[in-house]
Amino acid sequence: MMKVLLTGGAGYIGSHVAVSLAAAGHDIVCFDNLSNSRAAVIEHVEAITGQPVPLVVGDIRDRDAVRGAITDHGANAVIHFAGLKAVGESVADPMKYYDNNVRGTLSLIEAMVDCDVRTLVFSSSATVYGEPQYLPLDEAHPTAVTNPYGRTKLMIEEMLSDIAAADPAWRIAVLRYFNPVGAHDSGLIGEDPNGVPNNLMPFISRVAAGRLPELAVFGDDYATPDGTGVRDYIHVDDLAEGHVAALDRIRAQDDALSVWNLGTGQGYSVLDMISAFERINNVRVPHRVGPRRPGDVASCYASPDRARDELGWEAKRDLDAMCASTWRFERTAAMRNA
Template sequence: MSRLLITGGTGYIGSHSAVALSKTGHQVVLYDNLSNSNRTILQSLGLIVGHHMSFVEGDVRDTKLLISTLTSHNIDAVIHFAGLKAVGESVEKPVDYYANNVQGAISLLQAMQFAQVKTLVFSSSATVYGEPRYLPLNESHSTIATNPYGRSKLHVEEMLADIAASDADWRIACLRYFNPVGAHESGLIGENPSGIPNNLMPYLAQVATGQIPELSVFGDDYPTTDGTGVRDFIHVMDLAEGHILALTYLSRNTGWHAVNLGTGKGYSVLDMIQAFEKASGRQVPYKIAPRRAGDVAICYSDPKKASELLKWRAARTLDDMCASTWRFHQFRRLSVES
C-alpha cells in the first residue's frame, strides 16, 4: 500500500477520503492550513480509523514545507483537495481563488517534481464543463468554465495535461465531482462549513435544526418536472472510494486521465427537501426566490467512464445521503450542548 499526502486533508471531502484510504491500508499524511476546517477533526478521524493520523499544518502555497513533508514521510502519491470551492464567492473574490487554487497547484507540482513524486489525483469539478450542451455530461463534453472557481479548476487540469505530455513518468487522474453530500456513517465527520452554507445539504440541515429560519429555492420556473433546478448528488463516501480506485488505476497506467464521479441521476431541489424531511422527521420551510445568475436548469453526469476505467459505481442512495447528513448534525448538536 502507498504512503499518501492528502492536501486539504481535514476538509469535507479530504477527511472522508482519508478514512476510506486509511481503512484500505494506505498510510495517510494530512496537510491543511485549517482555513475552512478545525483541528478537532483529527480526534474524530482517530476514533473512526482507530489510530492517530499524521498531520502537517501548512498552506499549499508553501513549497518548502511541501518538499519537506513529501521527503520526510517518503510519500508515494498525492491527492490534492486543498482549495477554495464556492462559485458565488469566486465571482466576488477571483484573485483569492486563482491564488489558492492555481498558485497552490503550481507550488504543489514544484514540490512533487523536486521530490520525484509523480502520481497525483486531482480534485476537479463538473463546473469545468460550463453550460451543458447535452446531457448526461460525459468527459468528451467541451470544457468552457463560466466562473472563476470553474476556470481555476480547468486551468489546473490543463497544466496537469501539459505536465503528463512532457514527462511519460507522470500518472495523473482529474476526478470531476458533481455534487458531494452526506456524511460518514459514524456521524463523527460531515460537511460543517463556517458561516452560512453555500451548498444545499448543510443548508437543509441547518433549517431542519432551526439554526436558519427557511431555505431559499432559487427559481421555480426551470424546464424541469417541478420547475426547480436538478443536480447530480453523490454520497461523499462513494466519492471517497472513487479515489481509492483512481490510485489503483494509476498504479498500472501512466498519463493524464479525466473521469466524472457522479451517479448519473438528477434530483430537483424540491426532491431534496422532501427526502430530507423524511430522513429528519422535521419540516423544512422554504420560499421561492429569483433565479441566481449562472445557475443551469439541469446538470447530471454520465458515469460510464468511471465504471469502465476505475471499476467504480456510486452505491449509496438519496435516502442514505440525507440520513447520514442528519445523523452528523444530531451528533454535532449533542457535542456542542454537552
C-alpha cells in the same frame, strides 16, 4: 500500500477519503491550512480508522511547507483537495480563487517535482462542463465554464495535461465530482463549513435543526420539471471510494493522465432534496424562493460509465442514505458542541 499526502485533508471530502484510504491499507498524512476546516476532524478520523493520522498545518502556496510535509512523512502520492469552491464567492472575488486554486496547485506541483513524487489525484469538478450541450455529461463533453471557480478548475486540468505531456513519468487522475453530500455512518465526520454554508445539504440540515431560519432556493424558473436546479448528488463515501479506485488504477497504468466523472447518473432538483430530507428524517425545512445565483446552470448530471468500466467503481448509496447520514451528523455534532 502507499503513503498519501492529502491536501485539504481535514476538509469534508478529504476526511472521508482519508477513512477510505486507511480501510484500503494505505498510510495517510493530512496537510491543511484550516481556513474552512477544523483540526478536531483529524481526531475523528483517527477514532474511525483506529490509527494515528498526522496533520501538517500549512498552505499549498507555501512550496517549502509542502516539500517538508512530503519528505518528513515519506509520501509517495498526493491527493489534492485544497481549494476554494463557492461559485458565488468566485464571481464576487475572482482574484482570491486564482491565487488559491491555480497558484496553489502550481506550487504543489513544484514541491512534488522537488521530491520526485509524480503520482497525483486531483479533485476537479463537473463545473468544467459549463452549460450542458447534452445530458448525461460524459468525459468527452466539451468544456466551457460559466464562473471563475469553474475556470480555475479547468485551468488546473489544462495545466496538469501539459505537465503530463511534457513528462510521461507522471501518473495523474483528474476526478470530476458532481455534488457530494451525506456523511460517514459513524456521524463523526461530515460537511460542516465555517459560517453560512454554500452547499445545499448542510444548509438544509442546519435549517432543519433550527440553526438557520430558512433555506434560500436560488431560482424556480429553470427549464426543469419543477423549475429548480437539478444536480447529480453522490454520497461522499461513494466518492471517497472512487478516489481509492483511481489511485490504484493510475499506479498500474501507462497513461500519464486520465479523467473520470464521479457521479450517480441520476438528477434531483432542489425541491426534490428538500422533500426527501423532510420525509426521511421527519423534519421540516422552511424555504423561500429567491433570484437565481450567478454562474449556475439548470441541470447537471453525470454519465458514470467510464468510471464503472475502467475503475470498477460505481455509486452504491441511495438518496435515503444521503439524507439520513447528513441528519445523523448534524445531530451528533450538536451533541458534541452542547
